Amino acid sequence: MATTALTIGEVELGSRLILGTGGASGLDVLERAIVASGTEVVTVALRRVTDTGPGSLLDVIERTGVRILPNTAGCYTAVEAVKVAELGREAFGTDWVKLEVIGDERTLLPDPIELLTAAERLVAAGFTVWPYTNDDPILASRLAEVGCAVIMPLGAPIGSGMGIRNPYNLAIIREQIDLPIILDAGIGTASDATLAMELGCDGVLLASAVTRARDPEAMATAMRHAVEAGRLAAGAGRIPRRRYANASTTDEGRPELFDPTTPPNA
Amino acid sequence: MTGATPSPDVLIIGGGLIGLACAWRLATDGATVTVLDPTPGAGASNVAAGMLAPVTEVVYGEESHLALTIAAARRWPAFAEALVDASGTDVGYRATGTLVVGFDRDDAAALRDLEAFHAELGLEVEHLDRDALRVREPMLSPRAHVGLAAAEDHRVEPRAVVRALVTATERAGVTIRRTRTRALRRDGGRVRGVTLEDDTVLDAPQVVLAAGAWSAVMDGLPPEATPAVRPLKGQVLHLRDPQGAPVLTTTVRALVRHRHVYLVPRDDGRLVVGASQEERGFDTTVTAGPVRELLDDAVRVVPGIDELALTETIAGLRPTTPDNAPVIGHGGLDGLILATGHHRNGALLTPITTDAVATLATGGTLDAVFACADPGRPAVRPRPAPSDDADRPARPGLQALIDTNRGTR
Numbered sequence A: 001m002a003t004t005a006l007t008i009g010e011v012e013l014g015s016r017l018i019l020g021t022g023g024a025s026g027l028d029v030l031e032r033a034i035v036a037s038g039t040e041v042v043t044v045a046l047r048r049v050t051d052t053g054p055g056s057l058l059d060v061i062e063r064t065g066v067r068i069l070p071n072t073a074g075c076y077t078a079v080e081a082v083k084v085a086e087l088g089r090e091a092f093g094t095d096w097v098k099l100e101v102i103g104d105e106r107t108l109l110p111d112p113i114e115l116l117t118a119a120e121r122l123v124a125a126g127f128t129v130w131p132y133t134n135d136d137p138i139l140a141s142r143l144a145e146v147g148c149a150v151i152m153p154l155g156a157p158i159g160s161g162m163g164i165r166n167p168y169n170l171a172i173i174r175e176q177i178d179l180p181i182i183l184d185a186g187i188g189t190a191s192d193a194t195l196a197m198e199l200g201c202d203g204v205l206l207a208s209a210v211t212r213a214r215d216p217e218a219m220a221t222a223m224r225h226a227v228e229a230g231r232l233a234a235g236a237g238r239i240p241r242r243r244y245a246n247a248s249t250t251d252e253g254r255p256e257l258f259d260p261t262t263p264p265n266a
Numbered sequence B: 001m002t003g004a005t006p007s008p009d010v011l012i013i014g015g016g017l018i019g020l021a022c023a024w025r026l027a028t029d030g031a032t033v034t035v036l037d038p039t040p041g042a043g044a045s046n047v048a049a050g051m052l053a054p055v056t057e058v059v060y061g062e063e064s065h066l067a068l069t070i071a072a073a074r075r076w077p078a079f080a081e082a083l084v085d086a087s088g089t090d091v092g093y094r095a096t097g098t099l100v101v102g103f104d105r106d107d108a109a110a111l112r113d114l115e116a117f118h119a120e121l122g123l124e125v126e127h128l129d130r131d132a133l134r135v136r137e138p139m140l141s142p143r144a145h146v147g148l149a150a151a152e153d154h155r156v157e158p159r160a161v162v163r164a165l166v167t168a169t170e171r172a173g174v175t176i177r178r179t180r181t182r183a184l185r186r187d188g189g190r191v192r193g194v195t196l197e198d199d200t201v202l203d204a205p206q207v208v209l210a211a212g213a214w215s216a217v218m219d220g221l222p223p224e225a226t227p228a229v230r231p232l233k234g235q236v237l238h239l240r241d242p243q244g245a246p247v248l249t250t251t252v253r254a255l256v257r258h259r260h261v262y263l264v265p266r267d268d269g270r271l272v273v274g275a276s277q278e279e280r281g282f283d284t285t286v287t288a289g290p291v292r293e294l295l296d297d298a299v300r301v302v303p304g305i306d307e308l309a310l311t312e313t314i315a316g317l318r319p320t321t322p323d324n325a326p327v328i329g330h331g332g333l334d335g336l337i338l339a340t341g342h343h344r345n346g347a348l349l350t351p352i353t354t355d356a357v358a359t360l361a362t363g364g365t366l367d368a369v370f371a372c373a374d375p376g377r378p379a380v381r382p383r384p385a386p387s388d389d390a391d392r393p394a395r396p397g398l399q400a401l402i403d404t405n406r407g408t409r
Helices: A027-037 A057-064 A078-092 A112-124 A136-143 A167-177 A190-200 A218-237 B019-026 B063-087 B105-120 B130-136 B158-171 B212-217 B288-301 B303-307 B345-362 B368-373 B398-405
Strands: A006-008 A010-015 A017-020 A041-045 A067-071 A098-099 A128-133 A181-185 A205-206 B011-013 B033-036 B098-102 B124-130 B146-149 B175-177 B181-187 B189-194 B202-203 B206-209 B229-241 B253-257 B259-265 B270-274 B309-320 B327-330 B336-340
Touching: A006 B336, A010 B288, A017 A027, A017 A218, A027 A057, A027 A218, A041 A057, A041 A128, A067 A078, A078 A098, A098 A112, A098 A181, A112 A136, A136 A167, A181 B253, A190 A218, A218 B105, B011 B019, B011 B189, B011 B270, B019 B336, B019 B345, B033 B288, B063 B345, B063 B368, B098 B105, B098 B130, B105 B146, B105 B253, B130 B146, B130 B309, B146 B253, B158 B175, B158 B345, B175 B345, B189 B206, B206 B345, B212 B229, B212 B309, B229 B288, B253 B288, B259 B288, B270 B288, B288 B303, B309 B345, B327 B345, B327 B368, B336 B345
Parallel strands: A017 A041, A017 A205, A041 A067, A067 A098, A098 A128, A181 A205, B011 B033, B011 B206, B033 B175, B098 B253, B206 B336
Antiparallel strands: A006 A010, B098 B146, B124 B146, B181 B189, B189 B202, B229 B270, B229 B309, B253 B259, B259 B270, B327 B336
16 A cells, blocks of 8 residues: 555645745755655745746746645635635646645644635635645544545644644544545654654645755655655554563574573583 | 947946946956946845855855855955045945844754854854843844854945946946847857847957846847846845934844844945845835835844834845856856856855956966856756646746736735
């Protein structure tokens, strides 16, 4: 199962890692990170990027051959988010939208009420909606019920690098929702991404952990392996945790190489 | 050759800091030089804050630029002195150093990382606590509780430098033609001159491309000679104290809840606050979001600025390359010299760029300090166009997106 593709609508994605493009110091380093990550999808803030000329970010994305997942970062109301999503659909010819409706500039946490409203309207308008949501199982279920294609709970606030603060909620979301679950936001390092996959997520979306790393290309490589490792481990069936040791090689049936009656240093 | 005037030795496309300074240098060295620019100094040079800050601007992954930026900063005192002598104009070069301050715990952690990076690179900075910061700058917020001082990161006033360069170049015999360049003219692999917007043809054996953010959109540049330069929009504001006394004496750069802001004082009481970095093509609209963020962040750094007059809001276009280093060297055509892609460092790199262009124009080779600016390096080499992939959706309405989104961030 580990190598099967992630299917979103009719699109099959070989890589379960999605990269955000914000935060990179330059386009060259971003391009190398995209390639190293092996990702097939990058997300772009429609409100922050409009340059489409030669040498622009969109030029880089086109050259690397990845798909664009337009996002509504920077929107605070459902109305704004819907409008921006429609611009993205027109601009990129894709129904995909990563829906972000933020409640507050300091935490960048989602506004759950506006988010649900926007999700409902976008689904009705024919979008494939990927909502960035709180790690709240009830809100996640409501988003699933209104017809979102993917659920993207946060691990921790955007850009915080704090990892997965509530693995229990994430596990509940996983159990209750029969849609692709992609952990979005909070990843700090490779082990966080692995943990997300071990908890049963279908993919991981991250930006700062790579783009703001000291060596983005190396961290992108690490994330590629981390997501694959977590996915494999989740499918391989981990051993139970136990309090006491359980020797990996038992003594049963072993030949006696030394006479047990002779002291070792004799 | 056309018209009554003889062909110059060198044509310089672009009359910003870089183009004008190169013209002054080449004319001083004995060349006849013509600069082409409809409005000299009206591009990025008119918006730039003028920080000469190789130490506090150092970025992970750009360590290889340091040799150039540090050498560039060291070139400034002599350049400023010569320019003041040649023009009779003060250029606002002030060796007052730079402070970097942080506010919350996350900013403090980021500054610790920066300090460790400085130590690793052998760059000297001094760690300052809240009290030490306010001894240096009494108007700083008491909430700026951690900081660094970089004694060698100074400042200059780019608009004054442009004024001085216009005078100095004219005195040195440079012709400044206030006209747009329509296209580069070439003969196979060799540059011949330019065509101006009124169809005038100018010949010259050497052409310097110093057109800033517009360097990659010059007609007549074959793809293999086109530098990978794009416009990176920056918005800046000017505050002025009606009393005339600057509220700061040194440049202050701050991390305010992970956002960067800088405040650069001018002698006349102004404070330049910047700057956004936005991927918006050639758009130079001033928009509410970045202005609000700059004001919010600046007020946190120096609460007293609430009382100042907001005298100017302006946006400019940095000429930026994929790896943020400039493009200085021979271009893909014989006789073409590239002096562009200076990103955030146009003012800083102005004097040292004139050294490079003077060397190149006389057939010399650049020394190792210019290695990061090599036009042949992989990051700026022209890339193959994306292949046609029918599977990927088309992007029909990009212009609509740009038009509608203008004014938001």
